[in-house]
Amino acid sequence: MHPASPSRRRFLTAGSAGLVALTVPSHVFGSAPPVLVGLDAEFFDRTSTSDEAVQLGAQTAIDDINAMGGVLGGRPLQLITTDNRSLPARGVANVEQLGNLPDMTAYLGGKFSPVVLEQLAHIHAVRLPLLAPWSAADAIVDNQYRPNYAFRVGLRDxxxxxxxxxxxxxxxxxxxxxxxxxxxxxxxxxxxxxxxxxxxxxxxxxxxxxxxxxxxxxxxxxxxxxxxxxxxxxxxxxxxxxxxxxxxxxxxxxxxxxxxxxxxxxxxxxxxxxxxxxxxxxxxxxxxxxxSFSFARVKSPEGVRLAQRATEHFGVDDPLKVPSATGIGPAYDLVRLLGLAIEQARSTTRAAIHEALEHLPPYSGVVGHFAPAFTPLRHEALRARDVLICRFDADGRLVPRNIGG
Structure with a gap:
């Protein structure tokens, strides 16, 4: 068994594949009820780091939004995680749990496309927006559902x-x-x-x-x-x-x-x-x-803070050594976009948030500038021009072939 980071050990020792809520600062928000964001990923996968990376990106975005006062006039965002153990059936059961929670506005999927593909029927039945930062199957977004509740900031196959x-x-x-x-x-x-x-x-x-x-x-x-x-x-x-x-x-x-x-x-x-x-x-x-993302291209204050948080979290001395970094940036931007959609919808109603996600204003994220990220006919934020081709250097850093490009 590989040594886990402190945050990963805390999650694994929870001893359950059920719902795990990450706390919000009550001294700031008082009794204001939280607005929920889900994350279903392969937390017990023996060699995975993408789950932890997506969680870090999502939680950092939530922390940044909460530091600015939260959403809907002072309600904090709160992350709820579930573990699918890389099994589609467990992923479906987890989404059923998430979908039954009041004020659950959307959820982020994990690494494995087969799990996310099996979840599509249920998320559309309960109108729970899926935010995909990693899973790559084209059919996740190119599905038969109308309206389509799947949105992606990440590469597709x-x-x-x-x-x-x-x-x-x-x-x-x-x-x-x-x-x-x-x-x-x-x-x-x-x-x-x-x-x-x-x-x-x-x-x-x-x-x-x-x-x-x-x-x-x-x-x-x-x-x-x-x-x-x-x-x-x-x-x-x-x-x-x-x-x-x-x-x-x-x-x-x-x-x-x-x-x-x-x-x-x-x-x-x-x-x-x-x-x-x-x-x-x-x-x-x-x-x-x-x-789909590299800290080598980050210039914004939000991106610099995210890089610092990632290096501290994973215990490395360089952002380009952060494992699964290509999941951190997309997860961060997806939650920030969700925050904008909640504000635009003025509600935690999922149908209203879905409508808002399709009509967001331009947004400059850590992955790139979205003008806009999604439209009613396009739920993919990234295109061919956004792909980075990277190499591992002698220090184990994953570096884009043309950092300045």
Missing amino acids: SIAMEALLEAIAARGLQRMGLIAPSSAWGRSCQFFIERHLIHRTDRSLELAGVEWHRWGSDRLIDEGYRALVQKGAEAIVLVANEPEGATLVKAVAQLSDANRRPIFSHWGITGGRFTELCGPALQEVDLEVAQ
């Missing part, structure tokens, strides 16, 4: 795959192989890669092959890599979480230079203790990773 292919083309590489989980996540990423290849005008890229690995298992992923190299792959697109990604990195590091290929990875590998799991092998592999 389709634009991430496009960005990774463009990064491969920029390196002058042509034949790529895909390593993906044998799940809906992996199949959707394969679909988006193939669709992008068809629509490219220069036709310089081609898919040499696809190798599947079992989600949650790191067995045989290195064999898939070797099979793609034998098929002539000059680059590897990796869709995986941190355990499988680390296994591949360590396997590639042991190969001769002639058999090493650059790896272009989905941000799933950064959702946990990836650098720790890789160890020194990480510096032996040519690895680029898609991200």
Whole structure:
């Protein structure tokens, strides 16, 4: 078992997968009833850090809003967390609990798209807005529900795959192989890669092959890599979480230079203790990773405070060493946007908040400037131009390829 941060230990020792309420300063707000924000994530996942990162971003935003007087004339926001243990059925049960709470205005989802996808039917039944900072399946937002209660400030698989292919083309590489989980996540990423290849005008890229690995298992992923190299792959697109990604990195590091290929990875590998799991092998592999947020780009006072809070919370000496940082910024902005929506709605009524989320004014967040974040026809705040391609440097910092861009 890895050593947990103090906040993570406090959560885990609660000893329950039920509701956990984070307190609000009663000396400031007195008896004013709190306005609730939910967070359902994989808090008991052994290697995850994305859950803690999303919680930190959300709680910091709540603290900032409360420091300015709260919402609705002096009511504090309060975060309520539930643990889904990475299980869709538990995630659905948790959302049922959250949806039954008076003054629950919205909830943030966790890392795993299969959990969030299973929650969609219930959140629409009770009209509980979903705020997605990490989970990437296109179908979370591109769902069949009208009105649509899912909103995302984070990457989606389709634009991430496009960005990774463009990064491969920029390196002058042509034949790529895909390593993906044998799940809906992996199949959707394969679909988006193939669709992008068809629509490219220069036709310089081609898919040499696809190798599947079992989600949650790191067995045989290195064999898939070797099979793609034998098929002539000059680059590897990796869709995986941190355990499988680390296994591949360590396997590639042991190969001769002639058999090493650059790896272009989905941000799933950064959702946990990836650098720790890789160890020194990480510096032996040519690895680029898609991200939706980096503290390297932060300039606003809110972003600087968030970076300071994150380094203190995780006990690191540099914001670029903060684990799962790509979940912190989106979670922060989502809660700040929710606060604006509550004020605009002048109510905790979910339908009114949904309407307000679709008609917000421009907002400059830590992730970027949204003008606006959402519209009635667009519930995705980020686009292809917002993707950052990053590399781990010799100090273990995850650095955008062009910090000044």
